[in-house]
Amino acid sequence: MQIREIECFQAIMTAGTMTRASQMLGISQPAVSNTIATLEHRLGFKLFLRKSGRLQPTPEALIFNEDAQRMLEAVVRTNEAALRLRHGERGHLTISAFPGVSIRVLPKIIGRFLETREDVRIRLLSRSSHIVIEQLPSQMFDIAIAERPSQFVGVDAETFTYECCCVLAKDHPLAKHDILTPELLDGVPFAALFRDHMTTYQLRQAFSAVQAVWNVTLEAQYFASLIEYVREGSAVALIDPINSQGFTDGLVTKPFKPAVQYQIGVLTPQDKPLSKVAESFLEHLRVELRR
Numbered sequence: 001m002q003i004r005e006i007e008c009f010q011a012i013m014t015a016g017t018m019t020r021a022s023q024m025l026g027i028s029q030p031a032v033s034n035t036i037a038t039l040e041h042r043l044g045f046k047l048f049l050r051k052s053g054r055l056q057p058t059p060e061a062l063i064f065n066e067d068a069q070r071m072l073e074a075v076v077r078t079n080e081a082a083l084r085l086r087h088g089e090r091g092h093l094t095i096s097a098f099p100g101v102s103i104r105v106l107p108k109i110i111g112r113f114l115e116t117r118e119d120v121r122i123r124l125l126s127r128s129s130h131i132v133i134e135q136l137p138s139q140m141f142d143i144a145i146a147e148r149p150s151q152f153v154g155v156d157a158e159t160f161t162y163e164c165c166c167v168l169a170k171d172h173p174l175a176k177h178d179i180l181t182p183e184l185l186d187g188v189p190f191a192a193l194f195r196d197h198m199t200t201y202q203l204r205q206a207f208s209a210v211q212a213v214w215n216v217t218l219e220a221q222y223f224a225s226l227i228e229y230v231r232e233g234s235a236v237a238l239i240d241p242i243n244s245q246g247f248t249d250g251l252v253t254k255p256f257k258p259a260v261q262y263q264i265g266v267l268t269p270q271d272k273p274l275s276k277v278a279e280s281f282l283e284h285l286r287v288e289l290r291r
Contacts, residue, residue, distance in 0.1 A: 003075055005039040006068050008032050009047060013065055016054050090119040091277035096135065097145035100223055100243035101264070102126040106145075109288045113281055120277055128221075136267065142278045143285070148198070148263035155267040160289045164199055164260040165253045167227060167244070168236045175252045180236070186212040189235040191226040194219055199238055202260040209258075227251070242289075264289075 011021035012032070022029040040047050047064070048055040057065070097106055102124055110122055127135070129147040136144065136155050148159055166180045174184060185207075193200050207214035218229050223243035230237045231251060239248070240262035266285065268274060274282070 001039065001042055003072075005035050005042070006071055008035040009039060009061075009068055010065075010072060012036065012048065012055055013057060013061070018055065090117075091275050092121040092123070093143070093275070093277055093281055094123045094125065094141045095143045095145070095281075096125040096127055096132050096141040098129040098132060098147060099126050101145050104245045104247070105242060109285060112288075113284045117277075117280075122281075132267075136269070142268070142272075142274065143282060144267040146265055146267065148265045156270055157265040157267050158286070160264050160266065162240050162242060162262045162264075164238050164240045164256060164262050166236050166256045167230055167239050167248055167251050167253050169230065169234070170250070170252050172234065172236070172252070174236065175254075177254065180254045180256050182207045182210050182212040182214070185214075185236060187215050189217045189233070190215055191218040191220065191229045191235045191237040192216045193223070193226070194221060199240070199260055199262055203238060206258050206260065223247075 007025065008021065011024045012018065015021045015024055018029050018032050022032045025032065036047060043060075043064070045060045046058050047061040048057055050056070095102075095106065095110075103126065106124060110124065114120055114122070125141065132144050132146040135141070144155075166185075168175055174180060174188070177184060192203060195201075204214060217235055218226070220226055220229070223237075223239050224247055226237035227239060227244060227247045229235055238256060238260060239253075242262070242264065244253075266282070266289070268278070268282070
């Protein structure tokens, strides 16, 4: 049976005549008549009898109508599901990201994305950047976010660059300055990330260029640790606007010159086609990260 045949049958059941059914469907009356004749031939029994100018359903037609209605409803649901898939409003997505993004930033972005997509399910994995990068060849994710190393292999990568700033306590002697520099921070207790981090390398170069003492009293793996250390003592730390979201309440942030850049990469596997929902989320993510 063809869907069009079932639609014609349902139209006649609703309208009562071939003429009204053809008007409902937007086709000619002979086309409706021929379609019903074909359907009756397929089924092996009559569907309608003419009586007083109207078509009277046979007992078999009344029984068949129940199944026909369920069939058309299933077709409508299938079409709607396909439409949601096409517009990225249905499906599932796995995202792997380093903690600085996955704990504070991504849940808010995902929440806004899902506001209009009730049929989308997202799995969020928190991994250190080096673990995310190591897992790139395994294709265990649809989208990954990692701190930017020198290069990514086997993935398509889009880089987002941010300028870091300093964070310090409100009563810190340097809080009165509009901009902090290596000269002002000469010998001041400083909290920094481990030595192989991109920001640590830039800071070391900035202090060395003016022969200022970079007095690192704490090395940590995450920006959040630096911020909490600053909150408890007299140290200063350099942070980026991504990892610091929601952590700097009660502290003062100041621009740092020369500029220290922090980069993250949004990654997708090269050999794994993106679903429509992944494409939709990527576009949403780009807007949020640029903002």
